[in-house]
Amino acid sequence: EADIYQTPRYLVIGTGKKITLECSQTMGHDKMYWYQQDPGMELHLIHYSYGVNSTEKGDLSSESTVSRIRTEHFPLTLESARPSHTSQYLCASSLAGGEQFFGPGTRLTVL
Amino acid sequence: EDQVTQSPEALRLQEGESSSLNCSYTVSGLRGLFWYRQDPGKGPEFLFTLYSAGEEKEKERLKATLTKKESFLHITAPKPEDSATYLCAVQADGATNKLIFGTGTLLAVQP
Structure with missing residues (x-):
């Protein structure tokens, strides 16, 4: 069973706030x-x-940034949240094989 | 351009009524094809990996098959708890673990 965790599960925040x-x-x-x-x-x-x-940008342009200081931890940061950032954010991990295992997700709403 | 198309977009079945979901793909070279199940508000749950045409995988009422152009997810005698969105993803040769997802098929099984 996959053990991957995301927090918070839900976040409602105002425009301009920094979030991780x-x-x-x-x-x-x-x-x-x-x-x-x-x-x-x-x-x-x-x-x-x-x-x-090691971090790389994906296929979809995003104003967020990430860091990987420890193997087990991969936080995502938005310096200044905007309503266009409202979405579900999913984290996943994998070994050498292709299958990725997903966390439960964070539902972000920016007012 | 690598692409994944799933059909139908939505499917409503009666309990016990078997059916199939389709995943058509276009990739420069297929490294692997993946099926996931996603419940509302949750992250995708890994189901199967298929690597080559002719391969089949089974899990309870689900059976996944692969050809050179498409994959099918067969659901035999479904139950209401099988209701979910089923996602298909492909990994292309040289893609270094990147997955390309389809938009999914929303399955509703009525008792």
């Missing part, structure tokens, strides 16, 4: 990912990491 979405995994996976998903739409990759101190 947390993601942790206990499986020792080297690779971690952040996806954005809007209702009825496909998942879009916004950031990924292949190991400590």
Whole structure:
């Protein structure tokens, strides 16, 4: 069973605030990912990491940033939240194989 | 351009009424095809990985098959608890673990 955690699960915040979405995994996976998903739409990759101190931007342009200081931790930060950032954010991890295991997600609403 | 198309967008079945979901894909070279189940407000749950044409995988009432152009997820005698969105994703050769997702099929099984 996949052990990947995201906090908070739900966040309602005002425009201009700085936020950090947390993601942790206990499986020792080297690779971690952040996806954005809007209702009825496909998942879009916004950031990924292949190991400590390695981060890359994904296929969907995002104003967020990520860091990977520890293998198990991959936080995502928005310096100044805007209503256009309202979405579901999903964190995932994987080993060398293709299958990725997902966390429960963070539903972000920016007013 | 690598692409995944799922059909139908939505499917309503009676309990016990078997059916199939389709995932058509276009990739430069397929490394793997993945099926996930996603419940409302949650992250995707990994179901199957298929690597080559002719391969089949089974889990309870679900069976996934793969050809060179598409994959099917067969649901035999579904139950209401099978209601969810089923997502298909592909990983292309050289894609370094990136997954391309379809928009999913929303399955509703009525008792």
